[in-house]
Amino acid sequence: MTDYYRPIAQVDAARPENAHRLVGAWGWFTEVEVLSRSQPPRIMAAADVDSVHLRPLMEPRVPIAGISMDRPRVMGIINVTPDSFSDGGKHSSIEAAVAGSLNMKDADILDVGGESTRPGASFVSEDEEIARTVPVIKALRTAGITTPISIDTRKAAVAACALDAGANLVNDVSGFTFDPALALLCADRSAPVCVMHAQGDPATMQQDPRYDDVLLDVFDFLKHQIDMLIAKGIPKERILADPGIGFGKTLEHNLRLLSRLSLFHGLGVPLLLGASRKKFIGTISKTNAAHDRMPGSLAVALAALKHGTQIVRVHDVPETAQAIALWRAAMAGCAHG
Incomplete structure (x- = not known):
């Protein structure tokens, strides 16, 4: 069974200390929605997500064609x-x-x-x-x-x-x-x-x-x-x-x-x-x-x-x-x- 992890993005000015910055840019998240083809969606604390799945949601994106993504x-x-x-x-x-x-x-x-x-x-x-x-x-x-x-x-x-x-x-x-x-x-x-x-x-x-x-x-x-x-x-x-x-x-x-x-x-x-x-x-x-x-x-x-x-x-x-x-x-x- 393959799970898909969707960060529940926030842009509120008040950001909790445990929040993860979304792809190194303007958003943040503390929870993810876990999606599957065989199970109903469920909400999980970002802190409980395996680092393999969490990393791509957090890593800053590098500039493309000279354009920064921040x-x-x-x-x-x-x-x-x-x-x-x-x-x-x-x-x-x-x-x-x-x-x-x-x-x-x-x-x-x-x-x-x-x-x-x-x-x-x-x-x-x-x-x-x-x-x-x-x-x-x-x-x-x-x-x-x-x-x-x-x-x-x-x-x-x-x-x-x-x-x-x-x-x-x-x-x-x-x-x-x-x-x-x-x-x-x-x-x-x-x-x-x-x-x-x-x-x-x-x-x-x-x-x-x-x-x-x-x-x-x-x-x-x-x-x-x-x-x-x-x-x-x-x-x-x-x-x-x-x-x-x-x-x-x-x-x-x-x-x-x-x-x-x-x-x-x-x-x-x-x-x-x-x-x-x-x-x-x-x-x-x-x-x-x-x-x-x-x-x-x-x-x-x-x-x-x-x-x-x-x-x-x-x-x-x-x-x-x-x-x-x-x-x-x-x-x-x-x-x-």
Whole structure:
């Protein structure tokens, strides 16, 4: 029987002396929820947890792509696609993409993608994806933008060209299951990576997704893929994990993942959450248009930070950065620099 240990994260200003700092960052915990596929959940004092399981919940995460993980970070979305679900066409020209990036001055990292991963999206060829993304990355660097850049792709050829153009990190929504050459490329280039969970591909992923236990199934997938990436030569210190909200998941699946996000600290790597403007936010808030889901997206981002999630991937960067600054000040009782 395998148990899974989820730290019950706290951010209260009053911290007990026996509290453990959550991954060396802003949260802490004194108890864990023990989850199993065969037994009901139970609560256990953190002091009673074996050190093997406790260590990954406490160890500070090292910087990735030069970004420290000791405070919440914002990843700004730059989709250079005509058909993304929320901002398709908004950054389809080089000039628009650069202007959009300049408006994301509060972003800690920019995520450039040339293939829509909305439900039902069609496949984009390598050549087309390269033609969309590489000129934009080059233009961002030419414009003097020094913010780390992530290339959002499933394909090794696209990643190679993007890294050559000035990208720093590879963000694969397929969790490195689509192109076997991608992991080896990232290992060879010493590129940090983000491994995400998705059930199915964008064209089919929302056609009746099913799980035995979505929380534990996603955890097991990510653990397996992290182990695979390490075996391919990518050190654990260069890996991020993303549970993949909305990628082959129903409303109920998404909410179960969000309510227990801190489980994924057990993977031993920093966590990234991309939930901005997604359909479940519109369903709950009764907002049809994706661009009207900013308030709900902020709420989900702040909820993720309460679980200790290090990076939130968002469309609305200035608003998210402001919300995070106020959330941190309100939780700590003092302003942060």
